[in-house]
Amino acid sequence: MSARALINVPRKAKRGEVIEIKTLISHIMETGFRHGTTGELIPRDIITSFTCKYNGEEIFATQLYPAIAANPFVTFHTVATESGTLAFHWIGDNGFEMTEEAKIAVE
């Protein structure tokens, strides 16, 4: 399954600077509490987990619940320690999985 993800990470940062990371992924986030046109319960289909790794080390993790709005938007901060890659990973219901990467240059 594929989805569109938008990541906003500064391309350059000074060493030790606290940077803001913004992430948005397209996903319906169906709560599992709604009923369809014929009265049947629409099964839950949400993203349950989101993690961010900075050069392989996990720096941020989130558990999402149905109370998160569609197209989950999450922002957080991290210290720019070294140049490298930020890897973002979403996991959800029905085998949903998505990975995205962003490069950062630290000087």
Place this chain on the structure above:
Amino acid sequence: MDAKLTRRDTLILGGLAAAGAATLASPAAASTPGQMERAIRQMIGEAEVRKGKVTLDLPPLVENGNTVPLTVIVDSPMTKADHVKAIHVFNEKNPQPNVVSMQLGPRAGKAHVSTRVRLAGTQTLTAIAEMSDGTYWSDSQEVIVTLAACLEDLI
């Protein structure tokens, strides 16, 4: 016998209950302040939660409960010795009391996170921060919602 339940047992039972609730839930299902309190206890155990250090930022009045911006800022130096380990957000009126849980560490630099949430009606939300020294701090905020989310059926 209930008194002898360990925290692990409680978590397992809670998980089963949540799974059951998810399959049986109807549009009428809604959590209550009591359920929110239980969800908080499941998440953090019997620890004492104090007011302060945490700022939960929500608009006081929202027209559309489907996307409500939510920001949590915790006053912490975010050093190795003194940092925020986790932030949990709970609600008292959605079908499920949990909103989001986030794990941070000293590498975060600053404990400032945002997301967008759904709110099924006017209610109070609570954010709890778990510190590296084992203390818990919280903040609550009431939001008035004119158009509720989550429960409306497809037309």
